[in-house]
Amino acid sequence: NPTTNFEKALAAHTEEIIIQTAGDSAEDCSICLCGAHEESPYQSRAETVRDITGSVALKQCRHVFHASCLVQSLATDATSITCPNCKTIHGTLTGTQPSNGTMHVRLNEYSLPGYDGCKTYKITYSFPRGIQGPEHPSPGRPYFLIGFPRCAYLPDTPKGRKVLRLLQEAFDRRLIFTVGTSATTSQPDCVVWNGVHHKTEVTNYGGHGYPDPNYLDNVTMELAALGVTEDNCRNF
Ligand code: APR
Ligand code: ZN
Numbered sequence: 139n140p141t142t143n144f145e146k147a148l149a150a151h152t153e154e155i156i157i158q159t160a161g162d163s164a165e166d167c168s169i170c171l172c173g174a175h176e177e178s179p180y181q182s183r184a185e186t187v188r189d190i191t192g193s194v195a196l197k198q199c200r201h202v203f204h205a206s207c208l209v210q211s212l213a214t215d216a217t218s219i220t221c222p223n224c225k226t227i228h229g230t231l232t233g234t235q236p237s238n239g240t241m242h243v244r245l246n247e248y249s250l251p252g253y254d255g256c257k258t259y260k261i262t263y264s265f266p267r268g269i270q271g272p273e274h275p276s277p278g279r280p281y282f283l284i285g286f287p288r289c290a291y292l293p294d295t296p297k298g299r300k301v302l303r304l305l306q307e308a309f310d311r312r313l314i315f316t317v318g319t320s321a322t323t324s325q326p327d328c329v330v331w332n333g334v335h336h337k338t339e340v341t342n343y344g345g346h347g348y349p350d351p352n353y354l355d356n357v358t359m360e361l362a363a364l365g366v367t368e369d370n371c372r373n374f
Contacts, residue, residue, distance in 0.1 A: 147219050148208070148209070151228035152194035153197060154192060154205070167203045168223050169210070172204075174202060198226050201221050201224060215272075218230055218232070227365035230365065232311045233311060233315075234316050235315040235332065236281060239263060239266075241263055241306060245260075246259075250293050250337075250340060250348040250349075251348040252293075252348050252350070253295060253348070257293075258293060259298065259302055261289065261292070267280065274327075275326065275327060280327070281317050283329055284325065291337045291347075292337070304367075308334060308361055311366065334357060336357075
């Protein structure tokens with residue numbers, strides 16, 4: 139029976155498949171680029187993983203890989219599988235945002251440029267000081283908190299409220315921040331944004347404010363790329 143997280147993820151999200159025809163390139167493993175009839179270059183590591191041999195198909199996208207190649211591409215603590223081919227997320231992707239952070243939301247009376255007459259949500263993200271875990275670049279060392287608490291703004295419109303709930307779900311999944319090198323200060327070991335853009339300004343002084351008519355759609359797509367969508371969110 140599966141014991142580690144990634145063994146559970148493999149059991150939940152892949153099916154073992156029988157390869158029918160030798161030389162059919164549709165059956166090539168797109169990690170090692172070898173045919174499914176040939177052995178994976180990572181076979182030896184997989185021998186330590188019980189019940190996983192041969193080739194598997196991911197259940198949603200149906201892409202095929204050698205089981206041992208897929209195992210090689212997963213972190214041992216992985217609870218989800220992102221298809222190496224098409225990036226379809228199988229299971230719930232979680233990130234490496236430090237724990238014990240808070241996301242505080244307050245509704246204010248003022249309006250954002252482009253959203254006249256609408257109120258404004260102000261989000262405040264805070265983290266206590268802490269030590270990097272095994273999932274971070276320098277485990278055991280502290281992480282730096284530059285520019286915290288960080289604030290972001292959303293309009294109080296139906297789409298704005300939808301984005302707010304998606305951001306709350308992404309925060310719970312530890313996907314809003316990560317620990318890495320800050321692109322703006324080149325300082326390593328910082329808590330940094332994780333690719334989901336935030337409007338940290340009301341107006342556009344530094345390029346991260348309003349008006350921006352495409353922002354709510356763009357951030358919805360960035361969240362979807364991390365597997366956070368309306369239909370898999372608890373808050374909807
Ligand atoms: N506001 C919002 N997003 C920003 C900002 C900003 N002021 N500056 C950069 N980003 C975006 C970038 O477009 C990039 O996609 O964050 C991503 C990562 O950039 P980094 O510089 O590595 O991020 P980080 O160091 O975490 O933050 C930079 O954001 O909120 C501010 O005060 C914070 O000045 C800091 C800045
Ligand atoms: Zn392979």
